[in-house]
Structure formats: C-alpha cells, structure tokens
Amino acid sequence: MAEKEKQEAFRVDIPSNDKGFAPPSPRGPPPAPVVSNPLFPILSYCGASILMTVTNKYVLSGYDFNLNFFLCMVQSIVCVVAIAIGKSMGYIKYRDFSMDEARKWFPISVLLILMIYTSSKALQFLSIPVYTIFKNLTIILIAYGEVLWFGGSVTGMALFSFGLMVLSSVVAAWADISAAIDNYGHSSTETAAALSTLNAGYIWMLINCLSSASYVLGMRKRIKLTNFKDFDTMFYNNLLSIPVLFFSSLLFEDWSSTNINLNFPEERRNNIIIAMIFSGLSSIFISYTSAWCVRTTSSTTYSMVGALNKLPLAISGLIFFDAPVTFFSVTAIGIGFFSGIVYALAKVKQSQSKTGVLPTSNPTMSASSQSMRDGFGQKS
Secondary structure (H helix, E strand, O other): OHHHHHHHHOOOOOOOOOOOOOOOOOOOOOOOOHHHOOHHHHHHHHHHHHHHHHHHHHHHOOOOOOOHHHHHHHHHHHHHHHHHHHHHOOOEOOOOOOHHHHHHHHHHHHHHHHHHHHHHHHHHHOOHHHHHHHHOHHHHHHHHHHHHHOOOOOOHHHHHHHHHHHHHHHHHHHHHHHHHHHHHOOOOHHHHHHHHHHHHHHHHHHHHHHHHHHHHHHHHHHHHHHOOOHHHHHHHHHHHHHHHHHHHHHHHOOOOHHHHHHHOOOOOHHHHHHHHHHHHHHHHHHHHHHHHHHHHOOHHHHHHHHHHOHHHHHHHHHHHOOOOOOHHHHHHHHHHHHHHHHHHHHHHHHHHHHHOOOOOOOOOOOHHHHHHHHHEOOOO
C-alpha cells in the first residue's frame, strides 16, 4: 500500500489528445543580451566622449578658471582610484607597480600631461565645435608620423580627407573671427579682447595637436617594448602623472583664498567638483566602451562610429554652451564631419587592400583593443 501511494505521488498526468502527443514546437533563438547588441556599445561610446568633453567645458567655462593642473590631477586621482577598486573586486586586472617599469614609462606620462593640460587650455578658450574640428588635425600629424617612424602609408583618399580637415579648420576659425566682429564691431576693445582670446585658443590647440601626436606615437613605440595592456597603460599614465601635476599646481598656480573663490564660486562649487569627478570617470568609460564597440561590432563599424561621433560632439557645444550658430560655423561642422567619414572609409579601403576581405563578424583588432579585451578578468 505504501509503495502504491509513493508511485501515485510521483505520477505526472498527461492530458489526453486525440491527435496524439505532439512535441513542443522549436522556439526561435533567444534575444541577444545587452552586452552583445551593437547599438548599446555604440551609444555608450558616443555618450562617454560627449560626457567627458561637456563636463570639462563646464568646469573650464567658469570666469577666469586657471587651476588647470589641479583639474588634471583630480581626474588622474579619480581614474587611479576607480581602476584600483575594479581590480580589488576582480572585474579588471593590471600589473602591480614596478619602479623599473615606471622609470621606462615616465616620459610617456610627461607627454600625456602636456597633452591633457594643453587640451584643457584650448577647450577653455575655444568652443566645443571649434575644438572638435581642430582636433582632427592631430590625425594628419599621426598619419605622417607613422609614415616616418613605422613605415606607414597615406593613400590618395586619406590625403583628400586631410585637405577637408584643414579646410574645415580654416572655415571654423573664420566663423569665430566673424562672430566676434559682428558682436562687438571692428574697433571696440571688446572685439580686441575676443580676438585675443581666440588667438590664445588657437595657439594652445596647435600645441595640443603636436603633443597629442607625440604622445600617441611615443606610446605606440613604448607599448611594443613593455607589452603593456590598456589597463596597465591607464594605471601607469595616471599614477605617474599625479606627483608631476601636484607640484606643477603648487608652483605655477595661484592658491590664494581669493583665487580659490574665483575658481570655485559658492553658487557653483558643488557642481564643479562633481563635474571634475565625472570627467575623470568618463576617461575610463571611453577606454572601455571603445573596446566594447570593437568586440561587438567590427573594426569597420568602429572607425565609422569614430567619424560620425564628431557631429553629436560638436552639436553638444551648440546646445549646452550657446556657441554661435552661423552659416560658417555650421559649414565648418559639416566639412569636418564629412572629412571624418572620408578618412574612415580611406582606412577601411586600405585595410581591404591588405587583407582582401571586408571585416564583418571577426575583425582583426588593433593592439590596444585586443589588450583591453585581455585586460578584463572574470570575477571569481
């Protein structure tokens, strides 16, 4: 009796069906998870780059902000702390600090400091659309640097895109100068002050393009010697930058109470501090989302995203910071946007001529993208 009750307890009743038992129909493939949907990494990459530029501009747009070394130091500290927390939690991994490796990498960190400092100065004096357009000139310097030192080549299509980049920069500068003259007149002191500000921004932008190209080319050569992965590079770059930026701020920046109140007015103080922290975190977001974009799409899509991202980045300056909207400024943005697309297509075409295959589902990653992929460990 007990055995019969036990069998009854485990019995499964199957409903009767005149047509017999039919197996369940096969289901379609499960929906793709968020991490493998290409739309999310593309939007994340664009959002991260816009976030960093807008937050930096917000901090630097204050009246006579002059603590640029301090701003760069805060960003480096935030970055080091954030990746250290990620490593302690097992999400990422990078090498432990080594004095020998730090000594070898220190010149690259100095170039990084020069790059981010001149970038902050240029962004302080120029609008985001003009800054974005002039930043394209760095591509030309890097391309010819690779020709000189790494045996690279420049195709005719790439050369055409370089011409468009130069043209967009000239039109953008003319738009700025015309807006200053239209607003204040030809002979007023305000016009002279506005033109002086623009000239300072152009000079800082030139130095930034030169330092950015030197940093990229120097880092490429040094990575081959040290075999650093992306998080190794991020860790050493920011850690070695902190003491240099700290002493530079103490020596060259005014830390009087009057100047501190000028840079951090009471009504904006908390917002400025939050923006500083966000700008430091956004540098990590850009590094991660760029590698995420390559992993889930292709090198072709990633290059096009980099070109197309110039447009929303420039438009963000028009929306958030009331940059002058004129025929020449819009034309400059359009030419710069088109030049980025032409350059991306030139790189894709050059890659096809080498491999004979269009990268689709299994692209060949760059060294930095592959190292970013290897830099992520599985949480234990």
